[in-house]
Amino acid sequence: EVRLLESGGGLVQPGGSLRLSCAASGFTFSSYDMSWVRLAPGKGLEWVSIIGSSGSITYYADSVKGRFTISRDISKNTVFLQMNSLRAEDTAAYYCARGSLSGWYSLDKWGQGTLVTVSS
Amino acid sequence: IQLTQSPSSLSTSVGDRVTITCRASQGISSYLAWYQQKPGKAPKLLIYAASTLQSGVPSRFSGSGSGTDFTLTISSLQPEDFATYYCQQLSAYPYTFGQGTKLEIK
Numbered sequence: 762e763v764r765l766l767e768s769g770g771g772l773v774q775p776g777g778s779l780r781l782s783c784a785a786s787g788f789t790f791s792s793y794d795m796s797w798v799r800l801a802p803g804k805g806l807e808w809v810s811i812i813g814s815s816g817s818i819t820y821y822a823d824s825v826k827g828r829f830t831i832s833r834d835i836s837k838n839t840v841f842l843q844m845n846s847l848r849a850e851d852t853a854a855y856y857c858a859r860g861s862l863s864g865w866y867s868l869d870k871w872g873q874g875t876l877v878t879v880s881s
Numbered sequence: 882i883q884l885t886q887s888p889s890s891l892s893t894s895v896g897d898r899v900t901i902t903c904r905a906s907q908g909i910s911s912y913l914a915w916y917q918q919k920p921g922k923a924p925k926l927l928i929y930a931a932s933t934l935q936s937g938v939p940s941r942f943s944g945s946g947s948g949t950d951f952t953l954t955i956s957s958l959q960p961e962d963f964a965t966y967y968c969q970q971l972s973a974y975p976y977t978f979g980q981g982t983k984l985e986i987k
Binding site: 863 | 911918925926965
Protein backbone atom coordinates (compact mmCIF):
# COMPACT_ATOMS: atom_id res chain seq x y z
CA GLU A 762 0.00 0.00 0.00
CA VAL A 763 1.29 3.44 -0.94
CA ARG A 764 1.73 5.69 2.07
CA LEU A 765 2.93 9.29 2.36
CA LEU A 766 3.35 10.68 5.86
CA GLU A 767 4.13 14.35 6.35
CA SER A 768 5.66 15.80 9.51
CA GLY A 769 7.43 18.91 10.73
CA GLY A 770 4.59 21.39 10.77
CA GLY A 771 3.93 23.73 13.66
CA LEU A 772 3.75 27.31 14.85
CA VAL A 773 6.54 29.64 13.71
CA GLN A 774 7.04 33.39 13.87
CA PRO A 775 7.15 35.53 10.73
CA GLY A 776 10.64 35.44 9.27
CA GLY A 777 11.32 32.04 10.80
CA SER A 778 12.12 28.69 9.23
CA LEU A 779 10.61 25.24 9.21
CA ARG A 780 11.52 21.95 7.53
CA LEU A 781 8.77 19.62 6.43
CA SER A 782 9.35 15.93 5.76
CA CYS A 783 7.35 13.39 3.81
CA ALA A 784 8.17 9.74 4.39
CA ALA A 785 7.15 7.45 1.55
CA SER A 786 6.51 3.72 1.57
CA GLY A 787 4.83 1.05 -0.52
CA PHE A 788 6.41 2.02 -3.84
CA THR A 789 9.80 2.49 -5.51
CA PHE A 790 10.45 6.02 -4.28
CA SER A 791 13.41 6.64 -6.57
CA SER A 792 11.24 6.23 -9.68
CA TYR A 793 8.75 9.01 -8.92
CA ASP A 794 8.62 12.80 -9.01
CA MET A 795 7.28 14.29 -5.79
CA SER A 796 5.39 17.53 -5.23
CA TRP A 797 4.28 19.74 -2.36
CA VAL A 798 0.83 21.35 -2.49
CA ARG A 799 -0.73 23.60 0.14
CA LEU A 800 -4.21 24.64 1.21
CA ALA A 801 -4.47 27.94 3.06
CA PRO A 802 -7.49 28.67 5.28
CA GLY A 803 -10.41 29.81 3.14
CA LYS A 804 -8.41 29.41 -0.06
CA GLY A 805 -7.96 26.81 -2.77
CA LEU A 806 -5.19 24.35 -3.47
CA GLU A 807 -1.85 25.87 -4.49
CA TRP A 808 0.93 23.83 -6.09
CA VAL A 809 4.21 24.74 -4.34
CA SER A 810 7.11 22.72 -5.72
CA ILE A 811 8.25 19.58 -7.50
CA ILE A 812 11.41 17.50 -7.49
CA GLY A 813 12.32 15.01 -10.17
CA SER A 814 12.87 11.35 -9.48
CA SER A 815 16.66 11.72 -9.33
CA GLY A 816 16.56 15.00 -7.43
CA SER A 817 18.33 16.94 -10.14
CA ILE A 818 15.30 18.90 -11.36
CA THR A 819 13.24 21.24 -9.18
CA TYR A 820 10.57 23.87 -9.85
CA TYR A 821 8.76 26.30 -7.58
CA ALA A 822 5.69 28.48 -7.52
CA ASP A 823 6.54 32.17 -7.83
CA SER A 824 5.08 32.78 -4.37
CA VAL A 825 7.80 30.66 -2.70
CA LYS A 826 10.72 30.93 -5.13
CA GLY A 827 13.90 31.96 -3.34
CA ARG A 828 12.45 31.12 0.09
CA PHE A 829 11.59 27.41 -0.14
CA THR A 830 13.86 24.54 -1.16
CA ILE A 831 12.72 21.04 -2.05
CA SER A 832 15.05 18.07 -1.73
CA ARG A 833 14.93 14.32 -1.36
CA ASP A 834 16.91 11.56 0.31
CA ILE A 835 16.44 8.39 -1.70
CA SER A 836 18.18 6.29 0.96
CA LYS A 837 15.49 7.36 3.45
CA ASN A 838 12.55 7.44 1.00
CA THR A 839 11.87 10.98 2.15
CA VAL A 840 11.19 14.31 0.47
CA PHE A 841 11.76 17.59 2.29
CA LEU A 842 10.58 21.16 2.04
CA GLN A 843 12.84 23.71 3.71
CA MET A 844 10.85 26.88 4.27
CA ASN A 845 12.71 30.09 5.13
CA SER A 846 11.61 33.71 5.57
CA LEU A 847 8.11 32.52 6.40
CA ARG A 848 5.18 34.91 6.04
CA ALA A 849 1.66 34.92 7.42
CA GLU A 850 0.39 33.99 3.96
CA ASP A 851 2.39 30.73 4.12
CA THR A 852 -0.03 29.50 6.80
CA ALA A 853 -1.58 26.37 5.32
CA ALA A 854 -1.89 22.63 5.41
CA TYR A 855 1.00 21.25 3.36
CA TYR A 856 0.55 18.01 1.44
CA CYS A 857 3.12 15.91 -0.34
CA ALA A 858 1.95 14.11 -3.43
CA ARG A 859 3.38 11.53 -5.79
CA GLY A 860 3.58 12.23 -9.49
CA SER A 861 2.20 9.50 -11.69
CA LEU A 862 4.34 7.50 -14.10
CA SER A 863 1.70 7.83 -16.79
CA GLY A 864 2.59 9.81 -19.88
CA TRP A 865 -0.43 11.90 -18.91
CA TYR A 866 0.87 13.29 -15.65
CA SER A 867 -1.14 13.77 -12.46
CA LEU A 868 -0.69 13.66 -8.67
CA ASP A 869 -2.01 10.20 -7.95
CA LYS A 870 -1.28 9.66 -4.25
CA TRP A 871 -1.38 12.18 -1.43
CA GLY A 872 -0.39 12.36 2.22
CA GLN A 873 -2.74 13.55 4.95
CA GLY A 874 -0.92 16.84 5.36
CA THR A 875 0.89 18.80 8.05
CA LEU A 876 -0.25 22.17 9.33
CA VAL A 877 2.02 25.22 9.28
CA THR A 878 0.98 28.35 11.15
CA VAL A 879 3.00 31.54 10.76
CA SER A 880 2.06 33.99 13.48
CA SER A 881 3.62 36.15 16.16
CA ILE B 882 -1.31 29.23 -17.11
CA GLN B 883 -4.47 30.41 -15.33
CA LEU B 884 -7.38 28.06 -14.73
CA THR B 885 -10.87 29.46 -14.21
CA GLN B 886 -13.42 27.13 -12.67
CA SER B 887 -17.13 27.73 -12.63
CA PRO B 888 -19.24 27.84 -10.65
CA SER B 889 -17.33 28.55 -7.45
CA SER B 890 -20.11 26.94 -5.46
CA LEU B 891 -23.24 24.98 -6.24
CA SER B 892 -26.23 24.07 -4.12
CA THR B 893 -27.39 20.66 -5.30
CA SER B 894 -29.42 17.63 -4.29
CA VAL B 895 -28.78 13.91 -4.19
CA GLY B 896 -29.53 12.47 -7.62
CA ASP B 897 -28.78 15.68 -9.52
CA ARG B 898 -26.54 15.79 -12.57
CA VAL B 899 -23.70 18.23 -11.94
CA THR B 900 -21.32 19.82 -14.42
CA ILE B 901 -18.25 21.86 -13.45
CA THR B 902 -16.23 23.72 -16.04
CA CYS B 903 -12.55 24.61 -16.13
CA ARG B 904 -11.09 27.00 -18.68
CA ALA B 905 -7.36 27.39 -19.27
CA SER B 906 -5.80 30.69 -20.31
CA GLN B 907 -3.89 28.88 -23.06
CA GLY B 908 -4.02 25.49 -24.68
CA ILE B 909 -2.93 22.59 -22.48
CA SER B 910 -3.84 19.65 -24.74
CA SER B 911 -5.29 17.04 -22.35
CA TYR B 912 -2.89 17.70 -19.46
CA LEU B 913 -5.69 18.27 -17.02
CA ALA B 914 -6.63 16.44 -13.84
CA TRP B 915 -9.61 16.68 -11.48
CA TYR B 916 -9.43 16.19 -7.71
CA GLN B 917 -11.97 15.89 -4.93
CA GLN B 918 -11.25 17.22 -1.45
CA LYS B 919 -13.33 16.85 1.69
CA PRO B 920 -12.74 19.00 4.80
CA GLY B 921 -9.69 17.90 6.75
CA LYS B 922 -8.80 15.24 4.19
CA ALA B 923 -6.21 14.89 1.47
CA PRO B 924 -7.19 15.60 -2.12
CA LYS B 925 -8.10 12.53 -4.17
CA LEU B 926 -7.38 12.09 -7.86
CA LEU B 927 -10.57 11.47 -9.84
CA ILE B 928 -9.63 11.98 -13.49
CA TYR B 929 -6.40 12.50 -15.40
CA ALA B 930 -5.63 13.21 -19.04
CA ALA B 931 -8.89 15.20 -19.04
CA SER B 932 -11.11 12.14 -19.41
CA THR B 933 -9.43 9.03 -17.95
CA LEU B 934 -11.04 7.75 -14.77
CA GLN B 935 -8.57 6.93 -12.00
CA SER B 936 -8.75 3.33 -10.81
CA GLY B 937 -11.37 2.86 -8.12
CA VAL B 938 -13.32 6.05 -8.89
CA PRO B 939 -17.05 5.47 -9.48
CA SER B 940 -18.23 5.60 -13.07
CA ARG B 941 -20.71 8.40 -12.28
CA PHE B 942 -17.70 10.71 -12.59
CA SER B 943 -16.60 11.65 -16.09
CA GLY B 944 -14.41 14.26 -17.70
CA SER B 945 -14.19 15.75 -21.16
CA GLY B 946 -12.45 18.46 -23.14
CA SER B 947 -9.10 19.35 -24.60
CA GLY B 948 -7.19 22.51 -25.41
CA THR B 949 -8.69 25.20 -23.19
CA ASP B 950 -12.17 24.00 -22.17
CA PHE B 951 -12.87 21.10 -19.85
CA THR B 952 -15.76 19.70 -17.86
CA LEU B 953 -16.24 17.37 -14.92
CA THR B 954 -19.64 15.72 -14.77
CA ILE B 955 -21.21 13.75 -11.94
CA SER B 956 -24.14 11.90 -13.47
CA SER B 957 -26.14 11.28 -10.28
CA LEU B 958 -24.89 12.98 -7.16
CA GLN B 959 -24.45 10.77 -4.10
CA PRO B 960 -24.26 11.91 -0.46
CA GLU B 961 -20.52 11.20 -0.34
CA ASP B 962 -19.90 13.51 -3.33
CA PHE B 963 -20.50 16.73 -1.42
CA ALA B 964 -17.00 18.15 -1.42
CA THR B 965 -14.79 20.69 -3.17
CA TYR B 966 -13.52 19.88 -6.67
CA TYR B 967 -10.39 21.27 -8.29
CA CYS B 968 -8.96 21.10 -11.77
CA GLN B 969 -5.18 21.22 -12.27
CA GLN B 970 -3.13 21.76 -15.39
CA LEU B 971 0.05 19.71 -15.77
CA SER B 972 1.15 21.08 -19.12
CA ALA B 973 3.66 23.64 -17.88
CA TYR B 974 5.22 24.79 -14.63
CA PRO B 975 3.88 26.01 -12.30
CA TYR B 976 1.22 23.28 -12.18
CA THR B 977 -1.68 25.56 -11.33
CA PHE B 978 -5.05 24.66 -9.85
CA GLY B 979 -8.43 26.18 -10.48
CA GLN B 980 -9.96 28.05 -7.56
CA GLY B 981 -12.26 25.17 -6.67
CA THR B 982 -15.98 24.38 -6.82
CA LYS B 983 -17.77 23.60 -3.58
CA LEU B 984 -20.80 21.35 -3.83
CA GLU B 985 -23.29 21.99 -1.05
CA ILE B 986 -26.48 20.21 -0.08
CA LYS B 987 -29.61 22.11 -1.10
